[in-house]
Amino acid sequence: MKSRIIAFVLLVSFTSMACFGQETDIPAPYRPDEFPQWTLDLRRAEIVTFGSFPLSFMVTALVYDLTYLAIDSYNYNNDSNLYDRASFASHRTQDDITRLLLISGGVSLTIGLADFIINKVKQKKAEREKQELNEQRNNNRNSTGDSETEN
Known part of the structure; x- marks a missing residue:
């Protein structure tokens, strides 16, 4: 009896999905003017910042490990056990890891900010060139229009 009920529930579930399912309309792609430019710039900076964090x-x-090794080798100048102690990351404490995370986060944030500034400068330059080109076109139209009316 239970198997019949389960089979009936499954049959109703599967057939109702086919009958009342969503239509297969493809959503319209984004238009170039759908998002403000500042959101696109912010998204790019976010992607660059988080993408540069692992590196x-x-x-x-x-650099931290090499600095630790250099300081350790300077302190123990002629010690033969230097290379036994030089295994990377074995000397790190929780404070060292926190420091590494903060430093690398700052470096990543600097990279993202630098990319944001460079991108903004390029956009301003492109806008300026476009404006100058439009002014030149308008000047050329005006100068050809004036010469035609003079003749």
């Missing part, structure tokens, strides 16, 4: 963390950790 900046690896570089920061490498």
Whole structure:
């Protein structure tokens, strides 16, 4: 009896999905003017910032470990156990890891901010060039229109 009820519920569920399912209309693609420019710029800066974090963390950790190794080798100048102690990341404490995360986060934020500024400068330059081109076109139209009326 239970198997019949389960089979009936499954049959009703599957057939109702086919009958009352959503239509397969494809949504319209985004228009170029659908989002303000500042949101696009902010999204780009966010992507660059979070995308550069893994690389900046690896570089920061490498520089930190090499600095630790250099200081350790300076303190123990002729010690033969130097290379036994030089295993990377074995000396890190929780404070060191927090420091590495903060430094690499700052580096990533700087990279994102630099990309944002560079992108803004390029946009302003392109707008200025476009405006100058439009002014030149208008001047050319006016000068050809004046010469035609003079003849």
